[in-house]
Amino acid sequence: MDVASLTPRLLLGPGPSPVSDRILRAMSRPTLGHLDPQFLAILDEVNEGLRELFGTRNRTTFPVSGTGSAGMEAALVNLLEPGDKAIVGVKGVFGTRLAEMSRRMGAEVITVEGEWGRPLDPDLLVATHREHPDARLLALVHAETSTGVRQPLDRVGAHLQESGTLFVVDAVTSLAGIPIEVDAVGIDVCYAGTQKCLGVPPGLAPITFSPRAVERVRSRTVPVASWYLDITLIAGYLGSERRYHHTAPINLVYALHEALREVREERLEARFRRHAEIGARLQAALAERGFRPYAGPENARLPQLTAVHLPHDRAEGPLRSALLEEHGIEVGGGLGPAQGKIWRIGLMGDGARQSSVDRLLGAIDNLLREEEAA
Amino acid sequence: MDVASLTPRLLLGPGPSPVSDRILRAMSRPTLGHLDPQFLAILDEVNEGLRELFGTRNRTTFPVSGTGSAGMEAALVNLLEPGDKAIVGVKGVFGTRLAEMSRRMGAEVITVEGEWGRPLDPDLLVATHREHPDARLLALVHAETSTGVRQPLDRVGAHLQESGTLFVVDAVTSLAGIPIEVDAVGIDVCYAGTQKCLGVPPGLAPITFSPRAVERVRSRTVPVASWYLDITLIAGYLGSERRYHHTAPINLVYALHEALREVREERLEARFRRHAEIGARLQAALAERGFRPYAGPENARLPQLTAVHLPHDRAEGPLRSALLEEHGIEVGGGLGPAQGKIWRIGLMGDGARQSSVDRLLGAIDNLLREEEAA
Numbered sequence: 071m072d073v074a075s076l077t078p079r080l081l082l083g084p085g086p087s088p089v090s091d092r093i094l095r096a097m098s099r100p101t102l103g104h105l106d107p108q109f110l111a112i113l114d115e116v117n118e119g120l121r122e123l124f125g126t127r128n129r130t131t132f133p134v135s136g137t138g139s140a141g142m143e144a145a146l147v148n149l150l151e152p153g154d155k156a157i158v159g160v161k162g163v164f165g166t167r168l169a170e171m172s173r174r175m176g177a178e179v180i181t182v183e184g185e186w187g188r189p190l191d192p193d194l195l196v197a198t199h200r201e202h203p204d205a206r207l208l209a210l211v212h213a214e215t216s217t218g219v220r221q222p223l224d225r226v227g228a229h230l231q232e233s234g235t236l237f238v239v240d241a242v243t244s245l246a247g248i249p250i251e252v253d254a255v256g257i258d259v260c261y262a263g264t265q266k267c268l269g270v271p272p273g274l275a276p277i278t279f280s281p282r283a284v285e286r287v288r289s290r291t292v293p294v295a296s297w298y299l300d301i302t303l304i305a306g307y308l309g310s311e312r313r314y315h316h317t318a319p320i321n322l323v324y325a326l327h328e329a330l331r332e333v334r335e336e337r338l339e340a341r342f343r344r345h346a347e348i349g350a351r352l353q354a355a356l357a358e359r360g361f362r363p364y365a366g367p368e369n370a371r372l373p374q375l376t377a378v379h380l381p382h383d384r385a386e387g388p389l390r391s392a393l394l395e396e397h398g399i400e401v402g403g404g405l406g407p408a409q410g411k412i413w414r415i416g417l418m419g420d421g422a423r424q425s426s427v428d429r430l431l432g433a434i435d436n437l438l439r440e441e442e443a444a
Numbered sequence: 445m446d447v448a449s450l451t452p453r454l455l456l457g458p459g460p461s462p463v464s465d466r467i468l469r470a471m472s473r474p475t476l477g478h479l480d481p482q483f484l485a486i487l488d489e490v491n492e493g494l495r496e497l498f499g500t501r502n503r504t505t506f507p508v509s510g511t512g513s514a515g516m517e518a519a520l521v522n523l524l525e526p527g528d529k530a531i532v533g534v535k536g537v538f539g540t541r542l543a544e545m546s547r548r549m550g551a552e553v554i555t556v557e558g559e560w561g562r563p564l565d566p567d568l569l570v571a572t573h574r575e576h577p578d579a580r581l582l583a584l585v586h587a588e589t590s591t592g593v594r595q596p597l598d599r600v601g602a603h604l605q606e607s608g609t610l611f612v613v614d615a616v617t618s619l620a621g622i623p624i625e626v627d628a629v630g631i632d633v634c635y636a637g638t639q640k641c642l643g644v645p646p647g648l649a650p651i652t653f654s655p656r657a658v659e660r661v662r663s664r665t666v667p668v669a670s671w672y673l674d675i676t677l678i679a680g681y682l683g684s685e686r687r688y689h690h691t692a693p694i695n696l697v698y699a700l701h702e703a704l705r706e707v708r709e710e711r712l713e714a715r716f717r718r719h720a721e722i723g724a725r726l727q728a729a730l731a732e733r734g735f736r737p738y739a740g741p742e743n744a745r746l747p748q749l750t751a752v753h754l755p756h757d758r759a760e761g762p763l764r765s766a767l768l769e770e771h772g773i774e775v776g777g778g779l780g781p782a783q784g785k786i787w788r789i790g791l792m793g794d795g796a797r798q799s800s801v802d803r804l805l806g807a808i809d810n811l812l813r814e815e816e817a818a
Contacts, residue, residue: 071489072705073698076482078474086694089475097695098472100452101463101645103774108450115445135647136510136672139690143672171671265691271475273509273647273693295669297545298510298517314779316513317639319647320460321471322693324447331446400477405688 079394080421082430083402084215084375085243086265086272087418089325093270096328097321104317112327113308113318119330120276123245123338124260126252130279130301132308133326135319138242138263141275143171144299145238145259146209148279148287152176154206157198157235159190163216163405164240168209175295180205186407187217187377189370192225199226199235206286207236207258212250213243215266216405218365218377218414220248227256236283242266245276246333247345247374247418258283264322267345267374269419270329273322277301329419348422349373352415355431359438364404364412374422376415377408381438386413389437397433453768454795456804457776458589458749459617460639460646461792463699467644470702471695478691486701487682487692493704494650497619497712498634500626504653504675506682507700509693512616512637515649517545518673519612519633520583522653522661526550528580531572531609533564537590537779538614542583549669554579560781561591561751563744566599573600573609580660581610581632586624587617589640590779592739592751592788594622601630610657616640619650620707621719621748621792632657638696641719641748643793644703647696651675703793722796723747726789729805733812738778738786748796750789751782755812760787763811771807 081088102109113132121131134144146168150156156172159165161184172179182198184190190210199208208230210221223239230237236258244250247267252260261277264270279287279301287294287302294300298316307315333341353363353376360381365371380386386403390413393399402414417426455462476483487506495505508518520542524530530546533539535558546553556572558564564584573582582604584595597613604611610632618624621641626634635651638644653661653675661668661676668674672690681689707715727737727750734755739745754760760777764787767773776788791800 071485071701073470073473073486073701076473076476076486079476079480081475081477083477086475086477086691089695094472094474094695096447098468099447099450100468101455101460101639102450102453103455103457103460104646106453106768106774111445112447112450136514137690137693140510140672143670147670167671174667174669174671176669263691265475271693271695272478272691273696293548295548295550296517296521297541297548298514316511317460317637317646319511319645319693319696321463321468321645322647322696327445327447394480400480 077398080399080426080429082415082417082421082426083400084414084416085263085418087269087416088420089269089271090332090420092332093325093328097271097325099324101320104320105312105314109320110312113323116323116327116330117308120278123333124252124278125250125254126278128252128278128280130284130305132304133274133276133323134299135316136275137272138275140299141261141263141277142168142240143296144275144277144301145261146171147175147296147299148294148301149207149236149238149259149283150175150177151290151292153178155180155202155204157182157202157205157208159195159210159221161188161190161217161219162186162211162214164211164214168211168240187219187365189219189221192222195226196229199229199233203233205235207238209238211240213241213248213372213375215243215375217408218372218375220370220372223255231256236286243375246341248372249342252278264326267418268329270325271322273319274326345417345422346373348417348424348427349376352376352417352427355427359434364408374416374418377412378415379412386410392437393433399430399433451772454773454800454803456789456791456795456800457774458788458790459637459792461643461790462794463643463645464706464794466706467699467702471645471699473698475694478694479686479688483694484686487697490697490701490704491682494652497707498626498652499624499628500652502626502652502654504658504679506678507648507650507697508673509690510649511646512649514673515635515637515651516542516614517670518649518651518675519635520545521549521670521673522668522675523581523610523612523633523657524549524551525664525666527552529554529576529578531556531576531579531582533569533584533595535562535564535591535593536560536585536588538585538588542585542614561593561739563593563595566596569600570603573603573607577607579609581612583612585614587615587622587746587749589617589749591782592746592749594744594746597629605630610660617749620715622746623716626652638700641792642703644699645696647693648700719791719796720747722791722798722801723750726750726791726801729801733808738782748790748792751786752789753786760784766811767807773804773807
């Protein structure tokens with residue numbers, strides 16, 4: 071097989087999102103060494119651009135050399151020691167994953183569970199923290215990719231800042247699509263992926279650590295169990311010391327660098343507005359066609375990831391396959407309890423365009439008409 | 445800054461190595477979804493190609509979504525439980541790293557230390573294993589990137605096959621450059637990087653697990669501490685079940701796929717011969733110029749990575765900088781006890797060409813002449 075013969079798809083699933091030609095071109099520039107001064111200058115600009123996106127002045131801000139889940143693991147493994155308490159909000163796949171990872175690290179996990187498709191009640195989260203004020207961290211998923219729900223963060227952030235508990239936030243599907251204000255909200259560790267609203271191929275996980283999170287890592291009594299994800303070692307390479315740690319994925323860093331230029335040219339506010347408007351248009355058009363939203367209430371629906379039941383609760387698989395095979399459009403199916411029941415439609419990064427909405431709706435209408443005629 | 449304005453370099457350091465235009469082009473093909481049947485077919489071919497390179501029929505063979513060090517961590521974290529004994533050969537940076545990672549995982553580490561720049565005595569390794577027959581694993585670096593030494597594996601492999609101890613081998617700098625015969629030697633877990641003799645940008649770590657290594661993972665009493673690197677979960681995605689685990693770095697997988705096609709077209713034997721011949725030519729030419737080999741004895745010198753003292757034991761830094769800045773050629777400096785004392789010159793993948801040797805020698809001669817004239 072030759073990758074040149076692959077049929078391109080319009081990526082409207084939960085990620086990866088479409089990658090612009092400009093980013094693909096940047097990624098294919100000749101590889102430089104990971105200690106080349108030219109590459110280190112690129113990396114410095116990337117880290118600075120990520121600070122802007124995260125809304126933070128945290129020095130310790132960089133792309134982890136792995137996908138979004140590596141970012142999740144980096145957040146937890148640096149903060150947790152065996153026996154630590156971790157409060158984790160669970161209302162979808164990624165909250166479940168946070169809890170699972172924390173348990174593997176030997177933490178005592180207190181879950182705050184909620185219905186899939188609904189945000190967790192901030193009062194309940196705060197009350198749980200009051201029961202466990204000695205928790206090392208409280209972790210929430212901001213944009214739950216498995217359900218399309220936006221989790222409010224402000225109240226929990228304000229509450230935790232007064233405590234010794236660190237606030238960990240998963241922004242994998244948020245970053246560059248909806249506002250995430252790390253410093254203003256009081257988030258201590260925030261991580262993301264590049265293959266969602268940034269429109270960069272998967273393989274990097276932007277992450278940021280607040281000064282008190284860094285202090286926590288410094289005061290650990292046992293070393294970080296993962297050498298690869300030890301942020302003190304990584305910061306030694308990416309920071310001013312430039313001590314060799316591992317070989318960064320050079321060409322993916324080029325791609326991320328180009329994506330950050332795109333964001334700067336568009337301006338972050340305009341990018342958020344684009345995601346909000348395009349997502350709202352899709353959601354309205356789907357409602358007209360009898361698709362029923364899975365996530366709610368309305369103000370908790372993410373614009374960049376729309377989860378919907380199909381009209382008349384029909385099986386989702388056959389239509390989704392036809393969309394891919396006959397129309398070259400990828401949308402996602404459900405996960406966990408929502409498996410087989412919903413579609414997850416991403417309008418992220420370069421995919422958040424009116425043309426994507428038009429092409430998707432055209433294809434859906436076409437397939438539904440064909441069915442009726444059959 | 446614009447990545448389009450970066451000055452290309454001839455990468456003759458310890459990695460990354462030069463990436464062919466063909467691979468860069470393949471990498472910049474439009475991104476597909478990680479569950480797209482087209483992408484899964486590419487992944488199947490990649491895994492099959494990696495089996496050929498590793499010389500194995502192991503079903504559990506795939507690229508880990510991280511750089512070479514993630515491969516190292518994946519090997520250890522899946523096999524070791526807290527309290528397990530690990531015997532680690534240490535004679536350079538990467539053996540040191542194996543020991544350090546094992547300790548962080550709670551293993552009791554028995555190091556077999558040797559002089560940097562020399563291989564470890566297989567008799568000593570076997571004798572150490574006889575003292576600790578209950579060791580969970582014995583780990584060796586095949587091609588030590590920090591010293592340019594090739595470690596013999598056969599005797600240790602044959603010995604360990606008769607025991608309950610698993611043989612872990614670091615082939616980061618070996619794979620596709622010098623022969624590594626996983627099944628014939630009796631290696632249980634072998635991992636590599638893509639940015640060395642394969643000539644793919646960094647970001648993936650090919651790995652293979654023997655049936656008895658997989659059995660060991662299945663019979664663990666505590667879960668693998670790393671969720672991201674848990675091979676049972678990864679195999680569920682990459683294997684026949686296709687269960688979502690994480691989002692693979694799609695475009696890097698394209699690049700690896702293309703590199704494996706290059707290898708197949710060239711044929712593996714011819715590729716090994718090319719690396720052997722070009723490396724030998726460089727080593728002879730450097731000797732003529734008064735460079736003294738750091739690694740020895742002669743049959744332990746890697747062809748793809750040459751470590752040398754400079755003529756008259758001169759400082760290595762200024763000449764190396766001049767090589768980069770004036771001639772656009774990257775070579776590596778020393779690490780650890782060899783820091784400031786040696787160069788490490790890689791002739792790997794697409795860099796293992798007579799033209800690389802000619803350009804490097806021309807530049808060195810030029811710089812030395814300029815110095816004399818000054």
